[in-house]
Amino acid sequence: MSSSDLKNPVFMAKSFLAGGIAGMTSKTAVAPLDRIKILLQVHNIHYKEYGVFTGLRAIIRNEKFLSLYKGNGAQMVRIFPYAAVQYMSFEIYKRGLSILFREAESGKVNHSLKFFAGSMAGVTSAMMTYPLDLVRARLAFHVSHAGVDGIKIPTSIVGTLVYVFQNEGRIVGLYRGITPTVLAMIPYGGCNFYMFERLKHLAVEYMPTICGYEKDGKTILNIPSKLLCGGIAGAIGQTIVYPLDVARRRMQLSMTSNETKKFSEGFLKTLNITYKDYGVARGLYRGMSINYIRAVPMVAVSFSTYEVCKQLLGLETGI
Template structure:
């Protein structure tokens, strides 16, 4: 049977996949929310924290503000991450099936292109919420410019140039998302295959409910996801720094210069701070947050797929 030209089983798959992806995103981001906040503060050279490291910065947040300040901006993150992760995982399943049919599932290109396309699709729909979350996370107690998600969105829209202001930093985000999402999904799928093929007794368990084949254990899922996250972040991090500097440029007169184009922002970051202290500033914390975040994201999604009987995939 079909509904509006869509197979009923595929519509059910999409809805379940959307829910599973959203839950995976919320779990992964909440896990690393404190590291996310200190990363933003360090990337954009916040006056109170720019001289600190990761752990001293986390301690300073608690001392200067309070414990819950570690999660500042996380509500906005949850509002953003559910549709973002849900769209990304669902789009990946659709693109993977389509490209697998067109290019052949044995090629390396199908999963990389599917991951990249899924990442770009998700970012295009949810980017303004990322800008809002970054603004809220960058604020320090006692120096607030914004009172919440709606106030932040309205202020940026009215005072900084409309919808274009909400999408400031979108180009470097897309440029960074292509290798990041591509390598994340490609690496996870390949690592999952390697574990099942060569280490089934270590990382896999038998399962008969759906496919009757092997599935990764929870530690196996976390390991594959963590390694995939580390690989992906290594390629895309400089563009993530550029995106943050552009998103936060209008919060301080000294950083207005970072509100123009991606290339000019990249050049200024490089000339002022170099590669290690500029384009890769905060990379250590990024590994600390990216590895558990991506590990939790993929592991939760895989578990949700098993719970919701999504192992068989879409039919195209």
């Protein structure tokens, strides 16, 4: 790890590409679960009485199999730059902070700095790609066989962007829900990256023969261990920030019907209304079971794919 990496365009490009591929792979793997999670989070009128698996079956029955991937096109348009920027930013912030705060005598990197690097990377990527996240949520929320109560919603990426910009406050509309997103990204991005890097370190240090293999004089974590470390990191991060994710989705979809407009007035009020109307389990943590089912493998696949891509592109994957 050196300061020269921060000025190397090849390093930046490879990190960007590896991150984008990792994001697309992981999101596509769990796209059906992403859609049903959104429908459950916001109590969609057509699916509010269903559970995770009954909801998935109902989507196939009512809207056909490919409807499980509704919004995934927008997701791919969004997730490539989002994940690419996030992983590349993490590498930049990690290296920059490590150079600034490297322990003088031992030369070892302070792992706690990776929490701050992950937080900054999460906020950076969220700010740069948020309008596409809003579009993805709108498209996933739309139900094919039924009209939307009160307000007609476009069903294309560009159409939704234009509609929101023209009718919902221009830039303010495109960034509705950004506050809980940024607030969630600070602990979530930091926790994800920190836990993954920390677990990698522990696995290599204490179980090198089980969790890794030697290459060019270094111990490289094997794929099952990468998946396990990523899954644990994802589970911890999701548990911490899930209520903010619920608030974000409700705010993003607040202008899709007259009934949900009350969620457009700020994230604290959205959290408060959700709690009063539905409580903790059925409100603030609504859809949490499916979130574990989707988030744990998603984060595991994302980190693992990123690490494998780094190896294929000749980038350092050490701790």
